[in-house]
Amino acid sequence: MATFGRKSANWTNWEDEKLLEILIERRTQGPVNFEWSLVQVVLKTKGVDKDVAQIKNHFNYLANKLKA
DSSP states (O other): OOOOSOOOOOOOHHHHHHHHHHHHHHHHTSSOOOOHHHHHHHHHHTTOOOOHHHHHHHHHHHHHHHHO
8 A cells, every 4th residue: 555745753752842832832822723734834943843634544543642
């Protein structure tokens, strides 16, 4: 079976913190409608190289983890 794009991403605690910092900052600026490509660009400037799908998937994982 062919795989497309990147494989599953491993996120460190540091990368989690950077993602959450960006999302919280965006949330304080008004209604939440994350532009994931913009989040990706900001993460890259902070040294986190993940693609948009990996970021969205990790966000959903963290959200579900917090709900539990």
